[in-house]
Amino acid sequence: MQASMIAPVMALVGWSLLVWLWMYIQRIPAMQKAGIKPQDARFPGSLSGLPDTARQAADNYNHLMEQPTIFYAAALAIQVAGHADPMAVHFAWVYVGVRVLHSLLQLSVNLVAVRFLLFVVSTGVLAAMVVRELMRVF
Secondary structure (H helix, E strand, C coil): CCCCCHHHHHHHHHHHHHHHHHHHHHHHHHHHHHCCCHHHHCCCCCCCCCCHHHHHHHHHHHHHCCCHHHHHHHHHHHHHCCCCCHHHHHHHHHHHHHHHHHHHHHHCCCCHHHHHHHHHHHHHHHHHHHHHHHHHHC
């Protein structure tokens, strides 16, 4: 049986949805407490006065909508090409694990230097996954 990239892809999608939920669990009460009406949030940056916990959750959700889109495309391309061997799946799971760690850090203590290190590690794993596939394709 061939290894599959679908499980790590779906795990990161599921994680992103959990962060989305956490963002609104943090954001809605913070907006109510600050007296901010939903329509007041129509422009980017209009919620910058919210507490850190609400802002960190929103920032992390946005981060999960950025670089992971490359991961989704690469992982699914590897799957469709029939190249989802155990090494490719390992890279995918490592990427997902590091992104989850990045989220947990940003949602809690938000140490930027450590967050940046995790971002660099996840980018390196993604790059290795992509370069490996490019070598197989070309």
